[in-house]
Amino acid sequence: MTMEKYVLIPLLPLIGFCINIWFGRFYQEKAHWISILAVLGSFILSVITFIEVLQGKVINYDLYSWVISGNFKVSIGFLIDQLTAIMLIVVTSVSLLVHIYSVGYMHGDSGYYRFFSYLNLFTFSMLMLVTGNNLMQLYFGWEAVGLCSYFLIGYYFRKQSAADAGKKAFIVNRFGDFGFGIGVFMVFIYLETLHYTDIFANIHTLQGQTINILGFEIGLVTLIALLLFCGAIGKSAQLPLHVWLADAMEGPTPVSALIHAATMVTAGVFLVARFNPLFSMSETAMMVVALTGAITSLFAATIALVQNDIKRIIAYSTVSQLGYMFLACGVGAYGAGIFHLFTHAYFKALLFLGAGSVMHAMAGQLDIQKMGGLRKYMPITFWTFMIASVSIAGIPGLAGFFSKDEILWLAYNAGTVGRIVWVIGTIVAGLTAFYSFRIVFLTFFGKFKGTHEEEHHLHESPSSMTVPLMILAVGAISAGWVGIPPLLGGTNMIGHFLEPVLGHPHVHGTHAEEWMVIAISVVVALGGIFTAAVMYLWAPGIPQLLGRTFRSIYTVLWNKYYVDELYDYTIVRPTKWIGSRILVGVTDGKIIEGIVNGVPKLIAEFGERFRKLQTGFLQHYAMGMAFGLFVILSLVLIFVKQ
């Protein structure tokens, strides 16, 4: 019971998946028991593991080596250190709560057991991703979570938009994963190993090596780091590959909470943090990470200001918060990034589940302009949602405040780039507070704006949904308490805990400066809430006035900076155009299918021509043989004659 324990953490959900997918049809309605028990087991084991790690134990061992040939060895192995321990807690706890929540939310769905088995499969994949001790396993988990995400986004596959969204997520992630795959390959080529420990031990040998690409000398370390970051961009929906996440909201809400808020999308952050020795070696790469994070976070936050779809707002908020985490990693504050990942998991999952609860009551309605006054119908949902919003807004005392403050303070200390991203980060903090409370005010306050029937239907969700909400609310309040900075009387426990893996950036700012940073962020956050209150509680005319006055800005934001349209015109349509012009066959309207099917169609066209050679006529076959003999003879004889 030493190593088996760690193996069981990912294995239990896998077992759950296998049982449910095969036998689920026989006990449809009870499928959740197996799933929940499996994840509960994982959670308990994770907690035990966490306690062990807390006592200073670090596990790194190969369970099974899949030797194929020569030095190419692929292992299934576990590296459980401080970083993994935190991730384990995040993944298993959120997963467990989402499983429980789904019992109520998915009740009566025709594919009930299928849904739970996918959730289990996802949990397994995610756990494989975070516990692996080598890049290959990470890559496997990486692709597997992508696949699960694809299944779950397209869960309502009869709905065209859901199927399209699943495809979109899959294809967009291909772009990122392509770079990631090359990165993994390059690591193997240059270091001849895929084990983290070996990689990090030998990584200094790459220092100073360059590689020539199209005449540019590029540092090898920078190149590998950026290629790996490519994968992170795709998975964590950063600019310019963020387009899939908002559409991914077509999936069931528990899926959004688990996959598209708390766990899978943070895999990119995990990757960067895991490879911090590599990233830290390249200033360029760090700068790219920091700026990508900062710009994405500002970009997504501004879009979130004007959207009306409750899940999409939260989705853009997720993109924005993920940007925050990358921002932290980019300035060397990996610990702060992971800390934010940790707190974000709880309050964001809470926001999503709360939104799900609201949707449950509103019979699937997503438009916050059509809600209002839900406070009195669903008090638990309201209060927990409120806590999450306060937490994400960064009000002192709650989880979000501590992690966000840590990031901002460390960014402030990190040179010029750091100052720039600090400014952006602070602005984003204000915007975050604003749009979070915009949801709260529009949804829970004021008068109900929907139809009479809808109002009649309003009710609090069942306890299987509200209990997870309450538990998550506790997390959203208290998750930050593990990282209270010394200035506020804490010891920054999580920072010290992660230090052996992630290091801790040197801080040279004074106490006065730190107070200033805190004060500014709090003031900005309160300002955001206040503005939201003014615009949506006390003077509801203002938003429309603003929308009219700044029509162009509003339209740009409403259309998400036209990125989707941009891609449509620059990538999708040309591909389609080429597809329909060059390929003789009929290409139907689907762009994605154009890419996916185009090449095979071309080959098939080729095949159809070739096929005519196979006439079924015996002599033609014999002539083919004679012709082959003739060609070989002539080639060889010409060759030999020379």
Place this chain on the structure above:
Amino acid sequence: MVPLEWYITLSTVIFIIGVIGFLIRRNIIIMLISIELMLNAVNLSLVAFSHYLQDLKGQILVIFVITVAAAEAAIGLAILVSLYRNKAVVHTDKITEMKG
């Protein structure tokens, strides 16, 4: 004394005539005969080699080739007969049911 090359040339010519016969005739029986022709050409060259190299392996192989040729002819004709029973054709351009 006739040089060895003459025999080999003769054998090659017969072999190629057999190949051509196989390639251009529609009638399956003639194609079978062409194959016999090719085998005979090979036998001729084997016996010639055997004689000129003062070695008997070639002639041993000839005996086996003749044996196999007989067996091949028997099976080939049996296949032809079973085809003829079902389809009543002996021409290759009539048996192009499977193609592509």
Place this chain on the structure above:
Amino acid sequence: MNIPLPDLTPIIPEIIMSIVTCALLTVEVFVKDKTKDFLGIICIGTALAVMYMIPMSQGVTFGGMFISDGYSSYFKFIFLISLILTILISFKFIQREDAEFGEYYSLLMFATAGMMIMASSADLILLYLGLELMALSTYILAGIKRHDTRSNEAALKYFLLGAFSSAILLFGISLTYGLTTSTNIYQIAEHLKQGETSITLLIAMIMIICAFAFKIASAPFHMWAPDVYQGAPTSVTAFFSVGPKAAGFAVIGRVFFIAFESLQMDWTAILIGLAILTMAVGNILAIVQTNMKRMLAYSSIAHAGYALLGIIAGTTEGLNAVMTYLLIYAFMNMGAFAIVILLEKGENIKDYNGLSKSHPLVAAMMLVFMFSLTGIPPTAGFIGKFNIFMAAINAGYTWVVVVAVCFSAISAYYYMRIVMNMFMKPMEAEAKIYPNPANGAALLISLLMVFIIGIMPSVVIGYTFQMFM
């Protein structure tokens, strides 16, 4: 004149195969109207016994004409595996197909004995006879559904082209004999090492290459394969796609690595051309097929192309990779054919539409075999391809491997199309299946081996090598 009896130990497996087969032919006469399943069971028992005996019967005999070494033993192992799996999938199938003759099993056994002789022969005469033993049996097997015009057509095409190719082979052998006064491959090699290469020798070698390329269905000598695979009874097709192909590789490895060692430059160049053409033809034409057996035929052509890379590598690693590949191919391809046989109508690709709804287990197994044929880890197909490609890269043929990988990517398209049809498309008609224990056993063996080799490649392959080499 006292002639000592040659040492018979190395050839005991072949002797047993032949004797049992002759006995079966006799016994079969007396059991006319009863079920003939027990003939098949005897064949399986014999095959297992022979498999057990192979490692023990090593040695060289008949004046160096017959060599039973690790190389031949491993190939014999592959032949016997394919024989056993073929018989397992045949039992009920040949009843359904109205082709249940007692001779069916005898012919399979004779064909296997021919392959075993081919793999062991160190003399071109013996090799030729082994090849004919195999070839004649397979011609008959292709046409064993004698009331079916397609089966007739397949047999006729196979026979005529096969006879044509073996005539070419004979011409090559005769020229080789004339140039070296020898038919023993070691003596040929010795002689060739001394003299410089003459053009006549090259011509002889090219003719031998062409004949062997016909046996492994390498383009442009492949054109018989799709028609024959389609027309022959499916169980026989399954046998064709593995056994004779592996036998072809066995003799290619033996003859070219030993007899024509001094011409390695030349035959490598020729084989590279053949391999690339084969992969191109196999993969591209497989995409446009609508008939499952034809598609599998083209797929098997493509796989011959991949396997040729191991020969091209020209190293022991390459040969080992070829053997591993063929073993793996035997399992995954037999598995796929077992599914085709399991279905009442499995000939057309659209018969597989929505199979996952009516028979999820069958669809899942087919999925595994298709994944393995594509070469997706953790199935065995990946290991096979990986080993071959690594061997070729280590031998310095990286560009060929790049081409092969591209074609391999194309191959994903037509294998995945089957998977898509099974899982995504709506069901057209309720597919009927004919499950029976023997077919189930074949499926189970294939499935297990595909997974076990895929997950523990070094262990399993190491074990088989240890057993037989």
Place this chain on the structure above:
Amino acid sequence: MLPQIIFGYFAIVTIVLSLVIITRKNPVHSVLWMLVLFFHIAAIYLFLNAEFIAAVQVILYAGAVLVLFLFVIMMLNLKEELSSERFIGEWPIGVALGLSILLFIFFSIAKLAPGPLGKFTIELIQKETHTKAIGKVLYTEYILPFEVASLILLIAIVGAMVLAKKRT
């Protein structure tokens, strides 16, 4: 000079006969011309001191294989054959292919370098008689191929029965 002239006669006759065989419309004629060809080839074998092979050629080929062909041709009743097309449409391609391969082989045979001489000189064979010499080699060195050949013949019997049996 005489051997060359005799060889010349046989060479011309065999080539002409081969051409005749592959161009006859009626398969029966082809087979009969084949018979003549086989006798000529047997004569060449005699010329090459291979009496036993010559005898086998006549007995097996002329006596057995051709009779089998004749049986089948008679059985199939090919009346319409005489009125239908002889060659496939693409026959020039076939001829061209065959001739070009022939050209390559010609080109190489000019530089034929035969292998080392063996021990069976003409004197030895004549002393021992050809049949005995062959028999000795066949039943000692080549006993294994001989046995395999017996299996092949067995298969031929089995195959012919399986395939040509009438529907029961």
